[in-house]
Amino acid sequence: MKNAALIGLKEADCKxxxxxxxxxxxxxxxxxxxxxxxxxxxxxEQFFTLHPKFEELYNNLVLKIDEIAERILTLGATPAHxxxxxxxxxxxxxxxxxxxxxxxxEIILNSFRVVIDLQRELLNITDKAGxxxxxxxxxxxxxxxxxxxxxxxSYLGK
Numbered sequence: 001m002k003n004a005a006l007i008g009l010k011e012a013d014c015k016x017x018x019x020x021x022x023x024x025x026x027x028x029x030x031x032x033x034x035x036x037x038x039x040x041x042x043x044x045e046q047f048f049t050l051h052p053k054f055e056e057l058y059n060n061l062v063l064k065i066d067e068i069a070e071r072i073l074t075l076g077a078t079p080a081h082x083x084x085x086x087x088x089x090x091x092x093x094x095x096x097x098x099x100x101x102x103x104x105x106e107i108i109l110n111s112f113r114v115v116i117d118l119q120r121e122l123l124n125i126t127d128k129a130g131x132x133x134x135x136x137x138x139x140x141x142x143x144x145x146x147x148x149x150x151x152x153x154s155y156l157g158k
Contacts, residue, residue, distance in 0.1 A: 003076035011076075013129035018077030020125060021134070024118045025068045025079055026086035031111040032061040033083075034095040038104035046101035057108065057148075064141065071134055091118075105152050112149050116142055 004011040039054035069079035080086065087094070091114045097103045119138040126135040 003074060007074070007133070009075070009129060009131055013125075013131065014075040015077065017122070017125055017129060017131055017134055018072050018075045020118070020122055021068055021072045021075075022077075022080045023089050024115065024122065025065065025072070026088075026090040027092045027111075027115055027118060028061055028065050028068060029083070029086045030090045030092045030094060031108075031115065032058055032065060034092070034098070034107060034111065035061060037095060037098040038107070041098040042101055042104065043099045044101060050101045050104065054104070067137065071137060074133065075131075102156060105156055109149060109152050109156075112145050112152070116145055116149075119145075 004014040035054050035058040039051060039058060042050050042054065069081075072079040080089075092111050095104075095107050097107065119142050122138045123135060123142075126132075126138065
């Protein structure tokens with residue numbers, strides 16, 4: 001946590017934030033792989049609509065995975081990188097239901113709920129710690145993802 005003092009934060013706060021960010025990283029990584037699975041395996045009349053939409057989503061998720069890992073490093077900690085570690089802490093579980101379009105969209109919506117909830121928790125922690133960098137990152141993610149939730153939910157006719 002040697003970076004804490006250099007960026008004006010307390011070491012204990014950086015440790016707590018990094019631990020929560022690693023949980024978020026794990027959830028994003030499973031979300032990413034589930035979305036890749038849906039992209040690869042989608043079948044039926046929704047294929048031409050959902051195949052490119054899922055690709056757009058997983059490309060966005062992989063960018064966030066990298067940004068979260070880099071934020072953990074900025075705070076002086078080490079980002080987790082093993083799927084076994086991810087699976088042990090992720091609330092999002094691996095999906096085997098990847099061929100049905102509506103089911104895949106429901107899984108995506110549930111995954112968004114999980115990451116948005118974690119990001120809101122991080123907003124509270126980072127606000128108290130004065131960690132504007134992580135706070136801003138989480139706020140930006142939430143704003144973008146709330147719109148995505150609306151769009152995917154609209155796709156389902158809800």
